[in-house]
Amino acid sequence: MLLEVRKLTKFFDAHTPAEVRAVREVDLDVAEGEIVMIMGPSGSGKTTLLTMLGGLLTPSSGTISFEGKEIGGMKPSARVRFRRHALGFVFQSFNLLENLSAIENVIIAGFSKKDGYVRARGLLQRLGLEKRMFAKPKELSGGERQRVGIARALMNDPLLICADEPTANLDRATGHDVMQFLCSVGCEQQKSIIVVSHDERIKDIAHKVFYMEDGKLVRQEPGKHGEVCNMKSHQFFKR
């Protein structure tokens, strides 16, 4: 198992009248190459859970084990290394650096990889952005920006991709395309993906779908990945 989460809990303003229990005793397993969807309304604790899984937020209690190593107890510097080497993030609002071109936004996530330019160009080509590589983010459409965001998340060849509402700022068709890209990444490159969303329309690409309410995972459903995913249609990451 790539990721094992046990009784993960996060309080904000603990032991005060304003205490908020954002995540409560969550148990979650994610296997290699598995796409997991966490659905739920706004304020249900999805993003808090994702940021803890991504090593950005320290849990109040519980454990997060990544390849057998506990993330919660890591030193800050070790967490930075963990995010740098093992994780890729896809954000709701893309979060591209506005002064950098598309390819430069991807290159930076490779840190000092020797073949950074070649790899970034290859990723963008596979995501259909070969003609937009030198465009600045403000010159790109929402869908193009999110594809650059996906390329950036893949640049360091991560084991796990954490996607936070990746389709929230996109229209339906573009959102569908973006999910197809993520699906193909998961299937063809055996990347594990956790997608947090409240968009019911995209849940079908997942292997497992969890529903979250008031900080708890209240329900789990099997996804329809096997039905909807046609590996032959994944043209983007052919090796």
Added chain:
Amino acid sequence: MPIVLIAVRNLVGEKGRFAITAGGVAFSVLLILVLVGLYQGWTVQMTRFLGNLPADFWIGQKGTRDMSHSVSLLPMDLKDKLASTSGVKSVTAFVGRQVSFELRGKESHIFLVGVDEEGVIAPYKIVTGKPRPDKGEVIVDITFARQENLKMGDMLEIAGKQLTIVGMSEGGNLLVYSYAFAQEAEVRNILKFDTLTNYFLVQTDDPSYTKLTLEENFPDVAVLERAKFLKTNADLVKDTFLPIIGVLVIIALGIGIAVIGLSIFTATIEKSQEYGVLKAIGFSDRELFAIVVLQSLLAGIVGFAAGNVFAFVVVPLAEMNVSGFLYQAGFLEIGFVFVITLLISIVAAFIPIRRIISIDPVRVFKA
């Protein structure tokens, strides 16, 4: 290198801010460069004339260190005794003193120097007119002439003597006064130095050997080695102006730090979301700080280059229009200012460091 890429793109992506920052640094650099150049120029100028005189030793009255803090008076008959000392090649009497006189209704000051018959004591460099004054003539420094609006043929009345300007020299302007040159006999007459002189210039075959001989044979006079005497005279600039220049340089440093610091600080605030993204994807605080330092250094270096270009334009204009603007900046001075600029940039980069550390990467997940 992502750090270099981000730093450069952030700088050139905000061209207006970058121009203002580099411009502010450039003016700060210009100010520091001019102050350092003036200090160096004044220091060199202080000994330009004295250093041009042929002397291994300056013999002065006991207790004399330089020509500004005390007046040296020696009997003229010492000249022959010095000349007969073993190892001494030549001895020349130096007579000169600061004199005040009235010029167009206001008091003026010059350091009147007697030019000996052999021409050993002479102006540093003649700009125009005669190289040596005859009786009733004087050579003034060109800076003094410009200050007082004097021209060739004008008359100066010093201690009741009429002296006609027949030449102008350079390298003799010492800010508080400038050197002027008249015949030695005339200067002696003006200063009432019939049997006295101020210094003797001594040339020797072997300075290290002769110094001991002179000190042994003439225990009642000061035997001042050339280099030490020049340094002591130049120290007048250090003692007088260095503290003032130091304060002005510190102010210029503060301006430079404030300009870069504020610019980098506001840029950091504006880019805090992007810094948060970088933190989230695995950049360390140290790497983010390196981005800021690099931006600050690049702004500083561009500002330094612009400041030098400004100096290249401003200094000649100032030299033409401001008397006493004695600027001299070589590689050493420019190198010093470059190091100062790098320090300014690094110190300024520390201003937003707390801001960077406090950026929470979780914020980037908020839509």
